[in-house]
Amino acid sequence: MISQTLSTTEHHHVCPWWKAYTFDNPIRKLLHQPQNVLGAYVRAGMTVMDVGCGMGHFSIGMANLVGESGKVIAIDLQQKMLDVMLKRAKRAGVAERIIPHRCEADNIGVQELADFILAFWMVHEVNDKSGFFTQLKSHLTPKGKILIAEPKMHVNSKEFDRNIETAQSSGLRCCGKPAIRFSIAALFEASF
Numbered sequence: 099m100i101s102q103t104l105s106t107t108e109h110h111h112v113c114p115w116w117k118a119y120t121f122d123n124p125i126r127k128l129l130h131q132p133q134n135v136l137g138a139y140v141r142a143g144m145t146v147m148d149v150g151c152g153m154g155h156f157s158i159g160m161a162n163l164v165g166e167s168g169k170v171i172a173i174d175l176q177q178k179m180l181d182v183m184l185k186r187a188k189r190a191g192v193a194e195r196i197i198p199h200r201c202e203a204d205n206i207g208v209q210e211l212a213d214f215i216l217a218f219w220m221v222h223e224v225n226d227k228s229g230f231f232t233q234l235k236s237h238l239t240p241k242g243k244i245l246i247a248e249p250k251m252h253v254n255s256k257e258f259d260r261n262i263e264t265a266q267s268s269g270l271r272c273c274g275k276p277a278i279r280f281s282i283a284a285l286f287e288a289s290f
Contacts, residue, residue: 129279132159136216138276139243139285143167144213147237149206150174150220154183154196160216161192170196171208206233215244219281221261222253231268238288244270247283258282 136156140146142165148157151172160170174180180198187193201207204226215234224230234244246265248258262272262284274285 132156132163135278136160136163136214136245139214139245140164145169145171145210146214147171147173147208147212147216149201149215149217149234150223151183152179152220154179154186156216156218157183157196158187158190158192160214161187161190161195164195166195168195171199171210171212172196173199173201173206173208175201175203204229206237208237210237211239211242212237213239213242215242217244217246219247219249219252221246222248222257227261227264228268231265231270235269235288240288242287243273244286245276245283246286247278247281250280250282253282255282258284 132155136159140160140163142163144164145168146160146164148154148160148170151157151174154172157170157172161168164170172180172183174183177200180200184193184196184198187196199208215238217234221227221230238244244265246261248261253261265284265286266272266289269289270286271289272284273287276283276285
């Protein structure tokens with residue numbers, strides 16, 4: 099999460115909204131079907147967060163999984179991503195289950211707790227990973243889970259292991275490493 103007010107040179111690691119079309123397209127539905135990736139963690143009636151929701155691939159998928167009694171808090175730094183996500187959610191008939199929220203670089207900025215938090219292909223864009231993981235933990239219900247996944251083409255296993263260590267230092271416990279196509283992933287819970 100990088101602030102919109104940063105200069106162009108500082109803003110280099112946030113995926114620009116227009117570039118998201120290169121990987122958030124119909125092929126992605128085949129590679130990262132939300133039911134297959136998240137079905138073990140997200141159930142009807144849950145409150146879930148999609149941090150770095152982009153154009154809404156997983157937000158919309160989670161809205162289907164949580165059903166009419168649940169809600170998705172879709173969080174992104176870029177308003178254009180949220181705008182596209184909402185248009186897609188309306189077309190999919192799930193917009194009423196999704197709460198869009200524009201965050202700041204160093205502050206997720208929501209008050210609610212979530213039963214599940216997803217950070218998919220975005221942690222590598224975060225400058226203060228320790229602060230980020232601490233914030234995620236603070237938004238987690240006592241039995242909640244956090245799934246982070248990073249793209250193998252950007253993040254190697256050594257860097258991902260450092261992310262796991264940082265998350266654990268922030269009060270999270272790694273409780274699994276699910277297999278996700280083209281990704282390195284870890285599942286966390288709060289260590290109380």
